[in-house]
Amino acid sequence: MTTAEITSALAVIRQETDLNAKSLLLAALVSELFRERGFEPVVVGGSAIEFYTDGAYMSGDTDICWTGWPQPDEDQRDEIMRQIPGIKSHGGTKSWGVDELWIDLLGEIDYRADKDFVVLETQIGEVTLIPVEDALVGRVYAARRYCSGYDEKDDDCAKKLMAAVLSGHLPIDWKEARRVAACSKYNCVAEFDAVRREVEAELAKPGK
């Protein structure tokens, strides 16, 4: 992108007051800048789930990982991000502030689903999201299997994402999701099935 195109994209981002849409547009700008240099950015974490659910979960930052090869080194991250006028960094080349939002540039994406990423198209560019299956199983694991035991916020997050997929508003491969839940990283098939049953029961209540 030329400086003029980046400035035009920033103008679109600055006009947006809806946090989820604004974050998606900023993720699109950053993704575009890295993709044109040969990298494949993928949005993960709470902002990915916010893009999927609008669940009012995300904070003020968006986490970006990388899939495939090459992956940007620190110098490349710095050079690419500093194309954005007015950008500021925090903590080296990890966290970047743009127009009161933050982008965290992380490492290689750690996922188990069979490469079924989701792409959201915006006027600024495409945003690739972590597969729904990984996002969902990851939250179930964090809520009910992680070492600290039960985490209410992660559980709420998992339930909202489960509600979206159960109602057919997001694509999911259930067989693949259970395979991911069964992998050694998560080992949470029972918990995954329990969340599914609980959300199905809740959605089936009269008046819902």
Place this chain on the structure above:
Amino acid sequence: MSYALIVTPTKLIIKPERRFTWEQWQAGRAERRRLGNLVAPKNIRRKKSEGDEYLRETYGGERGPKFNKPFDASADEV
């Protein structure tokens, strides 16, 4: 909305049913949020997390700005 600025599409193989235009994404947001609110509280943002100092500095002690969802003001009710 124009997509003229897309100059570098992803090289990843994306199934057609896993690709959404901006308009499709926007059209489904309110309903996905409504469904989520049937099974969990309206606002589920964490009150704290590790390494969130720079977020709090940016947002006056909070971890993020207001959601300002155009279709559901309750997202910002705590």
